[in-house]
Amino acid sequence: xxxxxxxxxxxxxxxNMKASRILVTADNLKWAKHAAISLTxxxxxxxxxxxxxxxxxxxxxxxxxxxxxxxxxxxFSMSRSALEKQLETRVGQCILTCPTTAVFSGIExxxxxxxxxxxxYFGDGHxxxxxxxxxxxxRIPVMDGEFLCEESTGxxxxxxxxxxxxxxxxxxxxxxxxxxxxESIENQPNVITPxxxxxxxxxxxxxxxxxxxxxxxxxxFCPTLRDIVKSKLSKKVGCVMEIVINGLTRDDIEIAMRxxxxxxxxxxxxxxxxxxxxGNYGGKLGQHKFYLKKIIK
Amino acid sequence: xxxxxLQPKIKFKFRLDLSSISILQSMSSNKIKTLTLMYGxxxxxxxxxxxxxxxxxxxxxxKSSNEMMDNVGKNFVRGSLTVYGNVGHCCxxxxxxxxxxxxxxxxxxVASGISGGLLRINGSCGDYLCGKSNHKNEGINDGLVIxxxxxxxxxxxxxxxxxxxxKGNVGKNSCTEIISGTVIxxxxxxxxxxxxxxxxxxxITDKKFAKNYTKSNLCEYNFMPFLVKHLxxxxxxxxxxxxxxxxxxxxxxxxxxSELFVIRQ
Numbered sequence: 055x056x057x058x059x060x061x062x063x064x065x066x067x068x069x070n071m072k073a074s075r076i077l078v079t080a081d082n083l084k085w086a087k088h089a090a091i092s093l094t095x096x097x098x099x100x101x102x103x104x105x106x107x108x109x110x111x112x113x114x115x116x117x118x119x120x121x122x123x124x125x126x127x128x129x130f131s132m133s134r135s136a137l138e139k140q141l142e143t144r145v146g147q148c149i150l151t152c153p154t155t156a157v158f159s160g161i162e163x164x165x166x167x168x169x170x171x172x173x174x175y176f177g178d179g180h181x182x183x184x185x186x187x188x189x190x191x192x193r194i195p196v197m198d199g200e201f202l203c204e205e206s207t208g209x210x211x212x213x214x215x216x217x218x219x220x221x222x223x224x225x226x227x228x229x230x231x232x233x234x235x236x237e238s239i240e241n242q243p244n245v246i247t248p249x250x251x252x253x254x255x256x257x258x259x260x261x262x263x264x265x266x267x268x269x270x271x272x273x274x275f276c277p278t279l280r281d282i283v284k285s286k287l288s289k290k291v292g293c294v295m296e297i298v299i300n301g302l303t304r305d306d307i308e309i310a311m312r313x314x315x316x317x318x319x320x321x322x323x324x325x326x327x328x329x330x331x332x333g334n335y336g337g338k339l340g341q342h343k344f345y346l347k348k349i350i351k
Numbered sequence: 352x353x354x355x356x357l358q359p360k361i362k363f364k365f366r367l368d369l370s371s372i373s374i375l376q377s378m379s380s381n382k383i384k385t386l387t388l389m390y391g392x393x394x395x396x397x398x399x400x401x402x403x404x405x406x407x408x409x410x411x412x413x414k415s416s417n418e419m420m421d422n423v424g425k426n427f428v429r430g431s432l433t434v435y436g437n438v439g440h441c442c443x444x445x446x447x448x449x450x451x452x453x454x455x456x457x458x459x460x461v462a463s464g465i466s467g468g469l470l471r472i473n474g475s476c477g478d479y480l481c482g483k484s485n486h487k488n489e490g491i492n493d494g495l496v497i498x499x500x501x502x503x504x505x506x507x508x509x510x511x512x513x514x515x516x517x518k519g520n521v522g523k524n525s526c527t528e529i530i531s532g533t534v535i536x537x538x539x540x541x542x543x544x545x546x547x548x549x550x551x552x553x554x555i556t557d558k559k560f561a562k563n564y565t566k567s568n569l570c571e572y573n574f575m576p577f578l579v580k581h582l583x584x585x586x587x588x589x590x591x592x593x594x595x596x597x598x599x600x601x602x603x604x605x606x607x608x609s610e611l612f613v614i615r616q
Contacts, residue, residue, distance in 0.1 A: 081571075119577060119580065119581065120573065120576050120577035120580055120581075121576050121577075121579075121580045122576070154571070154573075156573045156577065182550075182552075182610075183531075184533060184552070184574070184578075185493060185512045185513065186495075186514060186533075186578065186581055186582070186585070187495065187581070187585050191574075191577075193573075193574050198570070198571070199570040199571040199572060199573065200570075200572055200573055200574060201573070202573040202574050202577060
């Protein structure tokens, strides 16, 4: 890379997760977006949300299953049971309730988890089953007509927690760099950035001085604590933000990290970006390590 | 690899049972040549009756077929079978998977007892389409059957699930005792249509049948555009299209849970 941004000789530590993809469609993009945003709300981190979810991409009339506009959504969780529970609850409360929507499976897997399998009972006996090809669908009568949902969706192994940490001189340039990076990977398939706008400002470390907490602020990267704790920040750094990337495969995360780093290096504000680093737990917790220097080669 | 191609060497005088075609997929081309089948009262080898070429047994082609060939595609499980010409009785019966395409007409009992796969007949078929097989009390149990021409009498009996599309007309006593499933008929309906049915979705163009039903409220049905797109994708053809439709349900005289979509093409 020709840019002057320093790339830390470190790695991002990521974990094995379980993932699923669902496709939400509606009469128009506005209502599909309402449903998708509602479903992926409060799904930033498995620490307290149970699932990490995000909009993967837009679906056009040609690519959606029913010829309407929609969104593809990816959900990641640490266990099958958590994914199953969260998916059912979120589809029931956010998609079923949203006008004109329908929901379909977006991925095939050896292991299938319920999508509309239990939601069908909302039809109170008036639900209609339709098996077309190898798939079963449920038509549930609702007040705007009918809610169409696929019975189950695939569950596949995935990776969560790929990340880059951006160390900048000030908050404006740090945020701008993050926005540029997120825009560059916005349309990349098989990855999501589950945090608000794709960016985290409260990166965490494992453990806390308080026994009841399993995670606490990542003090090594807090600019206000630079002289108080063993900090990783230089004197120039005034703001740090993190982009967390979940993907279906290792390659997907690597491509996304590379694209994001390159986008930041090319951006106008690159002069105000000090370093790009990555978050890890010493390599002891996660099953996957993404070395920044290897990725950008 | 070139598809395994069979072409008759002789004009058949006797009926030929080709149900063994479904087991060709697990055999080498040398073994296929020596495989025997009954022709009249004689046991003959495949290579005596057919000119055999190609090695890809997952993709089988039969050329110049005729209506003396029975059980074409019977018990078909996977892969594809393409037949150029007419076929005899029981074509695609008891299929469980794969794709069978016939470029011609078929005789009676097409797709009887089918429980999976895609059967496409680019012509007409005889009586008892998707009927009950010999040992079962159910007709089509699953799968997609597409008839581009007409179907004869007693079509689609005791259907359990799956989708049957007839682009032409159907004969009398069709769709009797349907338990569930989706039937699409874009031609005329014969007498005594859909007698003693329990549930099921009928998509038809013939409005006469709708007089027995109550018209449903006008509302949007997400299912219909989805079904059209999904079927067109599955069949890789624009098999179904419509401009508008009306839904009917609640049969006026008989207590059943069937629904009816009358489409305007």
